[in-house]
Amino acid sequence: MTVAPSTEPSGAPTLRDDALLQVRDLKKHFPITQGILFQKQVGAVQAVDGVTFDVAERETLGLVGESGCGKSTAGRTITKLIEPTSGSIVFDGKEISGYSRSQMQALRNDIQIIFQDPYSSLNPRHPIGTIVGAPFRITDSSLTDKEIKSKVQSLLERVGLNPEHYNRYPHEFSGGQRQRIGVARAVALRPKLIVCDEPVSALDVSIQAQVVNLLEDLQEEFGIAYIFVAHDLSVVRHISDRVAVMYLGKIMELADRDTLYSKPLHPYTHALLSAVPIPDPDNQNRRERILLTGDLPSPINPPSGCVFHTRCFKAQERCKLEVPAFREVAPGHAIACHFPEERKPFDPNAEGRVIRSTMSAEEQDQQLPVDAHPDLVQQAHQDDRSQFR
């Protein structure tokens, strides 16, 4: 079923002007320079290329997509760990995209971030009491050490750690416990928004569930909004109220959780959902499987038209030529696709049908030589995390 005649003028997605966070056409392009003496820009990694969404108070927006699609860059740009190239970020009524570091410092009470690898963001030389106590110390110099200690200990207890372990160092904790320390530090000042960047991706499934429950409880208790960045579609569904699916720096589909997972319209969403292995051997073989060829193309030289067209199983000539507008097709449900279609994920009556991309791997290989930039990968995760230490 084709949902909207594709010639229809594109309606911009409904935006909620009262939302806590309003992100409009946000871009982050990392310049690629050459030359030693005279640095010349020769291109750009278009990591985030025009994303628009809202996050309301106490709401969780999930951000999913394959690695390299720009999820972390989006999260780090919103928290101003890195400077946006263009676009607008309105937080709590204030346009913060141009805020300086010191202006941002004042907002640190309200916007926090949790990383995948808690180790990289916990200073290994400080005991966890100092780490978790830092936000209190920075924002209120009138607090005595004793007051801070008691605040920290009740916080440790709240996130499920032993308050007696106040003097232990990060390496003395397991991965799951370290993530709890990261969570404790992030919620210390009762922020309004936390960007959670793959907070449970490195954890085993039983521990992952513990941390997910903790995040949900804290949200409830303190009224926090989350941007939950993850590549695991099941976890994102579990925790999110609304979900944005990203591909090569752009949002392909954005909808409330139930719509996105039960009636997705974008072929990329269909492909992602069909690829998630489910712990049900019989249905696994009966449902429809969409096999995309190749990997994510390079964001340095993204495909023309719809960026997904090189891997899409519905792509036609038009997709190569024309960028599909990100438009609302039903209230709160926006997509960027010329040929959206309703498909039922996990339909056990699909007889194990296999669907493949229209463009062969050979064609793709010709068109988009894989561009490995080891030096860029190196840079990729150097940002100023000390702001959150």
Add this chain to the structure above:
Amino acid sequence: MTSTLDSSSSVVSPPPSSFLEVRDLKVAWPTDDGLVKSVDGLSFSVERGKTLGIVGESGSGKSVTSQAILGLQKGTRAQVSGEIWLDGDELVSKTADEMRVYRGNKVAMIFQDPLSSLHPFYRVGEQIVEAYRVHNDVSKDVARKRAIEMLDRVGIPNPDRRVDDYPHQFSGGMRQRAMIAMALVNDPQLLIADEPTTALDVTVQAQILDLMRDLQKEFHSAIILITHDLGVVAEIADDVVVMYGGRCVEAGAVRDVFYNPQMPYTWGLLGSMPRLDRDRKGRLDPIPGNPPSLINLPKGCVFAPRCVQKHRVPGDACATVRPDLLEADPGHSVRCHIPADERRRIWAEEIKPVL
């Protein structure tokens, strides 16, 4: 799969009829803090053309098991005992040199990180040629043809051009394919894949699993697939071994273990996972606590400290008596003190309805 019960006899028993049979495998490492019992009494078997999934959380002994089968711990401090029978040969008693002849030939492996098999400084093709010529007396040209053929077979686009690329010129998914090509170049009868898709995105994982399934049909090899993802096991394995704390806690045919699991740990894993194919649950049911230390394993059931079902067992058997791995149904073994009937009832009435 024939599930074997714990065997404590040290007499070497006669060779089995299965293609691969592991009997009472133990691997321990002496360390300053004590003996790390990574694998403690593991038994399973795999037939040609079949896939055994080994699933468990990190540190449960999956990789150590695969390294033992490959003989990679020979010449290290590891204390290895038990028997590993491959097609009539016993491997634990072989020397490091003898094992080298098996590896890459009769037994091949693929890993999570392709760069652990592909050297970054040599062309992909050269490395496959090399792997082929170690075990086959052929000219470079013949081997190169074979390398291109293998790259083509695993779905590398433009293989005759790509054969001269370096690994870094390949994307992540292509490197994984190239590693599979290299592993399969000598027609191995046993392929051990240790978390082969863990570092990949789901869309690429789906391609690689699809490829492995096709290749198995074609080469009729036995596959041991190690993963922490129950979904991957359900997708590709015929039989499953669930590991916890260095031992097998449940084993059986995939349908038995997924549709009639009987070990509280397996229940816990299923309850911890948010499921895309079910209605969304209000809350996840995590397994409380953390995995055990392999130096100070609990005295009774290794899972007891985290088990929410242990009150079903009278007395303190869970804390004091190590349960045996016993056959609950034909081909389905479980290590738990709760009687089998009671476990079936708990699964059907209490666990399954809320998953």
